[in-house]
Structures are given as structure tokens and as C-alpha cells.
Amino acid sequence: MIVSANGSQPRLSLAPIADDDMARRLLTDSAAQGLVRFDAAGQIVPGVAERWIVTDEGRTYIFRLRDTSWADGRPMRAAEVVAILRRRLQQRARNPLAPYLTALDSIVEMTPEVIQVELARPRPDLLKLFAQPDMAIIHPVRGIGSGPMQVVGKIGQVTRLRPIPDPNRAADEQEDPQPEDDVLLIAERPAAGVARFAARRSDLFTGGTVGEWPLLTAAGIDAAEVRLDPAAGLFGLAIVRPEGFLATPENRGALALAIDRAALVQGFTADWLSAEDLLPAALDSASPPAKAPWQAVPAADRRATARARVDAWVGAGNESPTVRIALPASAGGTLLWARIAADLYAVGIRPIRVAWDAEADLRLIDAVAPFDSGRWYLGHACQPCSEGASQAIEAARMAPSLAERARAIAAADRLLAEDIAFVPLARPLRWSLVAPRLRTWQANERAWHPLNGVRRDPN
Template structure:
């Protein structure tokens, strides 16, 4: 029946009747405690829909209640106290603080299986205060912890029954298609609840991005979400209307990390030649006019004691940059070295090819011979394309520092271990300055994240998290 509903959705853009049909990259999604692969957007959406965490993100990317109704943060972010909502599990049993505590402890113990573990090392204890209250103690201040707890990786999933507490529940499943329906709001009385309408259901389809884009183009879905640079050229090829293409102002990293500082890349001034050679404006325009280029590693001061550090190469005027890079390469060759050959690991697909064409042309223009390699192959430069799960300079610095200097590595570790927010801020600022001076990372732009959105999804909103919960795509659940 689910497959039939999708197949008969019609060839014209559907009016606001019937279930919302959403497709996202992924294999058949399942709810479990296993780690969620970053590019399996379908599974992330399913987990977020049926197994919320203590808190969650709304359609605007803001923190809202999840399992917890409210919370208090004290002692500069060293103590978090959560009061749980009167929330039942999907099977109707009441959820108790002791169960939530046990699940969270298990999440933290399985550090190798949780991608957020490197940013949760300050968690010292999770205890049940009452059947409705949980207290989390940290050894070091982390005022940004709520955004980590809102990630699907920290969802409250029952370990034996593989169920959550909403805000939606599974009411049907057929292969890679899952039907979801909103559950009653536990904060509202029964006589205040609205009866779910067919339009409130969501059909989540896990499929390859190319299939999802084709489905939307054929007007057989209302939303394709989780698009990246790899699939972007397919949008134009499918003839998608411009009004249906929405870009997120995603916060994160998109640039080239130095993974092997050897040969030509052993010297900071030569790494700077790479940064100078890339024409960021032309590159982003080749993809999408709304895509934002950047030259800074940090998007803002965030929790650093200083504004984003400026690398020395940024002082070179735009019109002089390629000439400066060309002169640096010429000096390398005049010293008796061969033409520099740089292996660059880029994503596969049409988007990776277009990105390669732009970067390769710029590097050839200054005398560098680039070689494209696969994302997992040995490389000199590697594309980092990731949305930040929370707003801390430490996340940016840790991801950008693939092979940065020992001083920068020590500064990043000092930020992790800092006993106060002031010391943490100073360590982050120091690490940012060291990475900028060392040119350990070449920023290019913000991450390119986009969705295809039908007009019936009136509450869809772009946001810095590039995250769009399924219970909020058609109307505001609040």
C-alpha cells in the first residue's frame, strides 16, 4: 500500500492533500543504537522523528524540548538539570529518568561508535535525581552541550525494544518506505489535541540521491533533503524549477586540509600558494549564486577570545593573488625542484567532478600539477565538507587540523582540557592563530547544503544546522 501511494502521487505538483512524501539519501532505515553514518540522511531523519533526545532541533534549527520539558544550566555550563516530560514510550509505557540515564550512559560508554564522543569527554556523571529529573555533571564547562544532545546520535532509544518516544511513530513500512504519523502532544490535554489528518503523515523514502532528485522532478515527492555538492549538478540536469531549490546557510567547514605536509607542501608559504591560487568567487558561482565563499577557518568568534584569525596570504589583493602564487611555484622550481604534483582527495559524482575542474584549472594556472584521487585514497590535500553539530571553535579546529603543527595540536588539546571558559577561549584563539599562520587548512566556502521543497511545505526554513525535522515540514507542531 505504501509503494502504491508513492507511485500514484500524480504527474502534477500535488495539492496539499495526502501524506507528505520525503526522500533522502540512505539504505533501508532502521531504528537502533548502532552509529549513524553521516551520509545516511534517511536514517538520521527516521531516528530524529521517532526517538527524540533530551532536546531536539525545530524547523529553524533552534533548541526545543524533547524528552525533557525544561532544563537549567549552572556553574558556567558544568551542571545540567533536566526535568522530563510526561512522555510515554511508543508502546505506551511511561518513560522514567532511570531508563533515560541508563541509555545515555550506554551512549557515552560506546565512544568508538558515537561520532560525537570527542566532544563529550567532559561528561563526568549522569544521575537520576527523581523519577522525573536527571542531573548531568561535567568536569569542565560546556555551555554549548545542548546542541550535541539534540543530534540524532544522542536519541533516547530503548536498547531492547528499539523504540523511542516521538514526536512521530511508525505506522507502516514497506522496504525502503516508512510511514510516520505524529503522536499526541504529552503537554496538552486530550480535549486540546487535534486529530491527525492524512496530510500530517510522512512517507520517508530511503534512496540514492539521483533517484530522489528524479522523483521530485517527476512531481512524485514533496521534499528531497540532505543534498550536498556531490549531487548538485543533477538538479539542473533534472530541470528543477529555481523556486523549488532551497539552500541552507550551513555552518561548518568546506575546504582543503593538508594531510601530507611533504615536498612542496612542507613549507607554509607554499601551502599559502594553494590558498592564493583558488578563485573562490568563481568557484561558488559555478555551482550556486547563493553559495557563500569564505577565507576564514572560523565563521565568527564563537567561543574564541578573538575574532577569526587572518592568515598572512589573506592580505594579498585579489588581483595579485594568482601572480603571487605563480611566483612562489617558480621559486620552488628555480631551487632545482620538479613541478609540484599535488594529490587532492575529492568526492565522487558530478559535483566532485565540477569541483575538481575549478580547483585543477586554478592550480594549473600557477604551475602546480594537481591529481585527483578518491576520498579514501592517500592524498596531499583532502576536502573537508562537514556541517558543525554545535557552535564551538574547537570543532572547527579539530576537523581542520589533519596534520597541523605540534603547537596547534597542543593548543586544541588545551582548549578541550581548559578548566574555565576564559582559558578555553584563549586556547581556541591561540590554536586558530597557529592554524592560520601555518596554513594547515585552506578555507573555500561554507558547506553546500540544499533541499528541493514543494510549495505545500509552508514551514520549511533554511538554517545553519541544515537540519529539517519531518514533524515540522508542513506545519508548525507547536
């Protein structure tokens, strides 16, 4: 199977993840599993650990390791796993999950097959963090993992992966890997990946975002081969500079009212879901998702209400408001800009598009949640937010019990909604191009598709 993945790096190496490059994450996930991993449906399954127990409200995790070997055949021991995990936690600058692992207190070897993880505060969602490629068990010297696949060749931007026989299954219960079981993983720019799939020179293109969506029409991709994930996460505008017109929640609410979310998502695909709430559900909050004041305005009255607030601002002696919006430099970013700019112009707000990394008043946040906690959503949306909301987010991080954590998350959600520090637009748009023969591909909220789970139809 040939997989083209959204990624601009021409060379791949097996190393801890330090960025969001999809191809590199897929390589790491394929060749170096963590204690646990995600399956094709986005569910937690055994990785290096064959089973585990969680006690004390999520403060203690005990993992029993499988009879696992490194890719070179050497046995893997608990002491090695402990040392690697400890080192990973110390390298906070290289681990994007570090802000959500601060509760980890100790990782110790109990026996050669058992390790124990102790937390200072309860974290019942820890397994989904351990399943991320960022927490894969990679040998620090030999740069190898334990599968479920191994690198058997690399030429330029193409890496050949082959399944590793499962040491926990009898030899007569499993077939030796065949050439058709190999995966060729290609890290290339999205346009090249989409073109490769359109030319039938790959079976899967994965990692598609809103930025690359217009490429599908240009390449003439069959709609039946475009698969969307019901991705959980954030897609909206963070108020990164609450000054001038954006200094007050009322005016930030006017901007939120001006954007026609239904028209925005329809401009891409009818299957993309819009969103108005910061949290997609209650998750680990003590309350349902909080509603911002602007959400109470009926849809038919929103544009007029926004226009009235802008007129009041100008009538008070201020210049017509101008906002700088940082969006990705891509075809999808341009399409998104056209829709947002038209809506803002219609209510008297002059938008200016700036580069993704330039100084801006609003910045697009487009991220899939690695785990299901309100704290992740609130932390990403607060860029910045009110002092009260920031304190509530910190209180959730430090909460000594699940009940106190849930109350703090609910309080932070309410304060962020009242402050209108973030303008939700939709759920993240994540998509893949999937050849018909890959019948095991499954859409999931993590928008994550392990290569060993989509190689071929087992029937």
C-alpha cells in the first residue's frame, strides 16, 4: 500500500514528535507504539502494555507489559520503558503534550514486567495522552521502537514499512509478512499527495485540513473516495489582541454575530459541521457547554444587531473598526478569508488578512483535541482571556479531586463565554482520500488512522 501524508519534510526519521507533521507522526506511530495506542476506530488498545488498571480516581495507573521486543529483536524491559518515559517528560520543550502531563508525580518499575504511574492529581483521561505518537517508546540510542511495523527501507522521501510478527501469537497462527503487506509512506506537500492519489499511484492520502480542501475539486477526486472525520477539537478565531474595537465583550460579540457559520461551512462541504459552543459537550465539566451572550440573538437578527453595535462605536467618535486576521497561506485559507471578510464588511468592520505568524488581532485556531477534557479546549481558546478565566483554568489543572476539577472547568467555560475571548466557527475539518480496497478505514473523533489498521481488507 502506498500512503501519501500531508507533510512538507522530504526526509523522515524515527524520533519524538516536536511538531505537527502528519507523515512523521504516522511513521512514529507505526514503528514505535506507546504503553497504549489508538486503533482504526480511535479507541484505546494495548501497545507495549497488554493490560492495565486505574485506581484512586485516576491517580494510580499500573501497566503490565507484554512480552515485547525492540525492532532489532532485543527484549524490552520495564526499566527501559520507565527511563524513556521519564526522559520524555523532562523534554518539555519537545513534547506538545507537556502542559497536560504536569500531574505525573512518579513512574517506577515494580517488576521487570510491571510499571506504576502515580499522579499528584486525578487524571482519568491519561490513557488517551499515552496513546499519542508524542508518547511513543523509542530507544534513545538505537532510535527504534517495537512496532507494530518496522522500517525496512528508505529512499529519499519514501519510507518502506513492514509488519512485525506478533511475538505473543504462535507461529502457526500468523502468516509471514508478504510484499503486499508493506506500506510505502511518502511525506510530500498536499498538492503532490492529492495529485498522486488522483493518478492512482497511492491508496491513501491522509491529514487533509481546511487549507487543502479546494485541491479536491482541482484534481477531480471522486466524492466517494473523500472521507471526513467527525473530528473533535477547535476551529475558530481567538481574540489575541483585545484592544480598540475588540476591547469590550459587546464588540467582540458583534464580530461573532456577523459571521454566518452555516454559509461558511457550506462553502466547503455540506458535511462540515458548524459550531457556536466552545466545548463540544459537557466532557469533564460540571455543567453543559456555556452559552455566550451573542448566542441568544435569533439568527435572523444577528447581522442587524452586529451592524447596530458597529454604528454605535462609530457614533461615539471612533473610526470604523479594523481587525487583522491571521489565516493559513493556502487555497482553503483564501476561501475561508473570502467568506469571513464578506460577513465583516457587511456590518461595517474592515478586515485585513495577515500572515499566519504575523501580529494580528484574531488568529485562526484549527486543532484536533488529543483527549476529551474541557481543560484542553479552554487552554487553547484562552489566548489571552480574562484574569478570572485564566485562574479558573489553572484551578482545574491543580484540582485535587474530580469534582473540584469539574466545577473549575465549568467556571472557566462560563467566564470565557461571557468574555467572548474565542469565536467558535465549526468543528475541525479533517479528511482523507481512501481507495475502495481499504475497507478497514474508519472515521473517528481523533482523526487518526494508524497505518497497520488500514493496510488491506482482511477478508
